[in-house]
Amino acid sequence: MTVQVVSLGCRLNISESEAITTMLQGGPPTVVVNSCAVTAEAVRQSRRAVRRLRRENPDARLVVTGCASTIEAEAFAQMSEVDAVVPNAEKLETRHWTQGNVPPAGLSQRHTRAFVAVQNGCDHACTFCVIPQGRGPSRSLTIPEVLRTVEHQLALGVAEVVLTGVDVTSWGGDLPDGPRLGALVSAILTAFPALPRLRLSSLDGVEIDPLLLDLITTEPRVMPHIHLSLQSGDDMVLKRMKRRHTRAQAIALVEQIKARRPEVAIGADLIAGFPTETPEMHASNLSIVQACDVVHGHIFPYSPRPGTPAARMPQVLPAHVRARAAELRIAVAAQRDAWLKTLLGKPAVVLAERDGTGHAGHFASYRTPTGAVPGSLVTCTPTRIIEGLLE
Structure with missing residues (x-):
């Protein structure tokens, strides 16, 4: 080593x-x-x-x-x-990291896809979050800086680029003239017509600009997989979290996306047992899974972080937090299982990983054909589902 x-x-x-x-x-x-x-x-x-x-x-x-x-x-x-x-x-x-003042040689190719950081930090003040303390205020890379990184990754042969950041949809707010994320995505697609797949990491729905929405719903090279930073499906909890969207706005956004591009798969972050959450509020949180058709769920049992406003709010009993998190996971699993069944018999283009599996554009997991080269795009037509894997 x-x-x-x-x-x-x-x-x-x-x-x-x-x-x-x-x-x-x-x-x-x-x-x-x-x-x-x-x-x-x-x-x-x-x-x-x-x-x-x-x-x-x-x-x-x-x-x-x-x-x-x-x-x-x-x-x-x-x-x-x-x-x-x-x-x-x-x-x-x-x-x-280096011995002496030696500049880095660039990013290495260790993954089948390239994660390109376009933004860092966060300007928001969600009451449960300590990440702004660790990352600082929002800072954006310029379009030329991002294009240089994408060009480097394409030279390494990657077939999929994933745009990442702490608050990706805030990209551009600190740059001259305040461009929006849609402008960056458009610039990447225009500059690299041979780029097969562009994926977006977690998005804040209220920050999705009109151009970005158009690209998500009409551009085939933008992957049909949107992961939303929902956090809760209850309006009172969202207010106490200091989130900037309502339940109705989240549902309306998903409905708009799916009306324009039905194959888009929805992912979401959801927190279980946020302080002051009542059983009725938890029920609202549970129901957002079906209302937004969440098939990729990241479930976080709430845990107090020192120095955050939520840590000073009345806490939910730990046993209730764990139980609610389990119920949310069950709800997402049911939604996901129903969705996976609709994919049986349908060919999908899959990015092969090193372990014999891969992900389609909508991020469902597939068993890839024997001998599939990691990082290559292969077509899979599944006939069964084994432990969440399409085969």
Whole structure:
């Protein structure tokens, strides 16, 4: 082992870990934990990763970066297993990783798709979230900067580019003239007509601009898979979260998208057991799964984060939080199972992964043909579903 970078949490971390890996090449044995702090459990997982990696690599330099290491910098610095802590805001600075002032050689190709970070940070103040403390205010890459990165990835042969960020739909707000995300997506598609697939990571529905909506619903190279940052299906909970959309707005957006492009698969983040959530509010949260046809669900049991307003609100009993999270997962699984059955017998273009599976444009998982080259696009026509995998 010379270099090992372990990513926890979001796709943005994955993208940043690619750059860190490249900068570490040629240096001494180094292990990096790119940590996450989105929940208390994520911080615990980051600590466990540090301890495990130290046991597995007793002689390597072990460095922690990421949101958890910034929000709880002192706690990570005091861990006996840790040699250094790099603040999140500095994690892509060459000086922390290279021997001397050597510029990074670019992103490495370790995945079948390329995660391209177009934005970082967040200007919003959701009452449950500590990520702005770890990432800072929203900062956008310019269109030329993004195009250079996409061009590099296409030169490596990737067939799918995923645009990532902390709050991707806020892209451009800090740039001159305040362009919207639709302008960036349009620029990428125009500059690279041979790019087969462009996918968008988690979107805030209220920030989807008209051009972006048009591209999502009419451009075949934009993947029919939209992951929405819903967080709850209850209006009172959304208000207490300081989210900027209502239940009705979320449902209307999904209905509009599906009316224009029915094959779009909807994903969503949903929090179970937010403070003050009553059984009736939980029922509203459960019902949003069917109302928005959520087939890709990320369910988060609420856990209080010190320093956030929600941590000071009346808390739901932990047993109730766990039970509600389980009910949400069951609801999403039922919605997903019904959707997967509609895909049987229908050919789909699938991006092959290294483990013999792959994802179609709508992000359903398929078993790929024997011998399929990782990173290639293959056509699959499933006849059965085995443990959520189309075969």
